[in-house]
Amino acid sequence: MNIIYISLIVVSFFVLTSLLRHKRRRDKVVNVVxxxxxxxxxxxxxxRYKVLEMVANENGEQAAFVKNPASCTACGDCIKQCKFNALELHTRTQESRNKL
Ligand code: SF4
Ligand code: SF4
Structure with a gap:
């Protein structure tokens, strides 16, 4: 029985921290340099939210593009993965916030 209570506490902790993180960072959005x-x-x-996709620039080179900014939680996971310093977080504009 104890193992059930412990499991419930652990799962609740992860769900709550995930929800709080999601809510806390809605004022920011990822941006590609x-x-x-x-x-x-x-x-x-x-x-995991399919925010980014690849597009070709005017020179035909592939680059990341913020396709779905409304889905960005500003978790920073993509920024940690980028070895080229090409991603950063920006403050959302009021128009962008209104679309959330
Ligand atoms: S900050 Fe998080 S949600 Fe936003 S694009 Fe990067 S990995 Fe996706
Ligand atoms: S990880 Fe960085 S360099 Fe690689 S596609 Fe994304 S933004 Fe571009």
């Missing part, structure tokens, strides 16, 4: 992007796709593989 295109000139630094090497097109490695590491950020796209890491983002």
């Amino acid at each position: 295109e000139s630094n992007c090497a097109g490695c796709k590491a950020c796209i593989r890491r983002c």
